[in-house]
Amino acid sequence: MKIMQVTHSFPPYTFAGTEVYAYALAVELSKRHRVSVVFRVNQPHEKEYALSVNNRGDFATYSINRTFNTCDSFGQTYDDHIVSAIGGRLLDEVNPDVVHIQHLLFLSIGIIKEAWKRRIPVVFTLNDYWLMCHKGQLIKNDFKVCQGYTIDGCRVCLEAQLSITKYSIFFYNLLRRHLPVQLTQFVKSLYILFARKTFLSQRKSSTLILKRYASMQAITSRIDYFVAPSQFIKKKFIAFGFPQEKIFFFSYGIKHRSVSPGDKTYSPNLRIGYIGTLIPTKGVSILISAFRKIIKKNIRLSIYGKLAPYAGYEAYYRQIIKSARDERIAFMGQFDNSKIFDILRSIDILVVPSLWLENSPLVIHEAFISKTPVIASRIGGIPELICDGMNGLLFNPGDADDLSEKIKQVMENPEILACMRRNMPAIKSIEENAMEMLEVYKKASMNCGTV
Template sequence: MKILKVIHGFPPDYMAGSEVYSYNLVKALSKQVEEINVFTTVENEFAKKYEVYDEVYDEINIHRINKFRRDYAFEEKFHDENIESDFRRYLTRVKPDIVHFGHLSHLSTGLLSIVAKEYKLPIIFTVHDFWLFCVKGQLINQNFDICRGATAEKCHDCSPYQTTIKRVQEKLDYMRGIIDFINIFLVPSHTLRNYFIKQGVSEKKLIYSKYGFNTNKITYKKRYYDVTSSINFGFMGRVIPTKGIRVLIDALKNIDAQLSIYGNIGSQKRFLQQHNIQFKGGYDNNSINQVLSEIDVLIVPSIWLENSPLVIQEAFLAGIPVITSNIGGMKELVTDGVNGFLFDVGNAQSLQECIIKIIHNPSILNDLSVLKKDVRTIEDDANFVYGIYKRVSSY
């Protein structure tokens, strides 16, 4: 069985959640399938636009096409004939039996039609966010309120790209049409699955499948605290508004708690500085074990309906409890008072109360049950996905 994995970015150039997960899955699947290749983009300012090259990274065959992610026109975000032409050539060359998509942002939605109609191959699609129904992917508007339903007018107001309401409506209609080309969706959260069902996607196509992790990469440690213990709170990830950074900063005001932020912040640092916050800078997935060893409690204050945050499950692998917003995939992973604490999304006072509860009595952390076994291994994940491949290969 020959598999082609398609994803908008791939290590070592891109190391966000979906990219790292895709890398781990490809590595695990390579032990089960005859051949697996990766089709992805890269952003190399020293090369020509749409220049292509093949490379081997960590024994993975990768085909990269150069595409700059700045100055997009609205149409180019979703449809790119240059990407499609190269994709056809690559499909003809590697001759996969199944194409497994991870994301189409920065690529082209036309790739689905090419696979299904021209090459008549089955399609698996791992869903990482709401991008198929939302121009920004996060179902959150410019006022940072959760969007309760897409319309051309609302999406036009939200779009970071210059366009018209008519073009947005055409895009929404087109996206709903191409979804029919997908045989199976692998969805890591019930939140996302339920949303897709409400959008008219058949329940039979939507298979709940938790993310798998390289569990050997992170060291589990059971920690014990008493009333004198000093607690190190931590935030890990992209330092952007939808991650709830403003909520977190406000919650830390006027209380005796220490927070370390691990993530690239750039010129925005001066807007977030406080005496009890340390900015540790960015990190890559290879240093995650070291970062986690410096944290007692992880805070994930996102204000959007996160699908299934990898960082929460990585914290669990290290034995670290999590404070997080009470919505979406975050609420699915964290049970209040069991493996962490939930607070009202977007409410700095509610988050502050959780933090104060811990710093006033650190020993309450001893009563939590943060279990490594609750996190799926990448091997189990790959076995499950391989079973899906065998299922669709008979279509």
């Protein structure tokens, strides 16, 4: 079978959960099938929309350079006719039996249209809420969970994106590179105010939001099947109007390795770890605040991850660095996911302090394989993975006091860790997951009459 995966990014450019999973699935599927991967890169010094072809050994990759410097509207951020046309040419060249979309952020929903025109079946993994929420995480600007789509709510949340005009993103990126953060934010706020007073009326904002909603509704009707990695996200999309019979629930598969509790490196300190992207919705600031409430010296916090741009919060990284002025806290920077188990060996507890409705964080699956207990927010699909008090602990999202108490609980009762390590659940292998996906691909192909 010829399988084309499409995703918003891919290793080695980024190592967030969706990208890591897409890579693992591509490697596994390529053992018996012809696999290609299409993804977006952001190379400011390369030509916009330049297409690069590479051979990763077992599968081919096609990267589309999209910096958004020439983006001239909100609509072009999710439906770009040039990206769609490139996707169409790649579909003709590769001629896949199925297209599996992991994410279309930074790309274009038109890729689905191009597949539909060629009668190529499409499978879409619901890695987040992008099909119903432009930001993908169903969270408001004040980091409160969004309860669902409303025009007024989206208008407030997306004001900066709705204000996009030709070259506005180019100049914004220029300001970010050359001006202090506060000045960049000030100029940006002036521009949004100017937009509100001139060309971006409430009526126009509403029209743009409704157009995206209608576009997503239309495009999802052309997707053969969806895959939900958590029951939580499956229920969310059903409540949003997606047909239940078209959504399969499959938890993520992970590349396994043999690990025992004895593989942990030794330290006299309790070692707390955060592994993930450094954006506000991941709650790193909550973890730092909770950690600093603990005055004991025999505890360490290691923060692994890369700063990622997050609209409206340009000063976030500097803020968390400032808040983490504590000799017990170390920022470890970006890491290669191939080293994930080495990192997990070096910590005693992983903390996942997310503020958004997480789907099924890949890092929790990886932690369980490495026999590393997890303290995590009681939010989204996370409670499906963590049985409170058995293989980890749950705390109230955004509550630094509650998180601090959970960490203290472990410090005062260290035997809890050994007990939790014995209660780690079985984690699906990527081999098992690939077999599940192949069954969905075949089912989609039969529906399209391509097999």
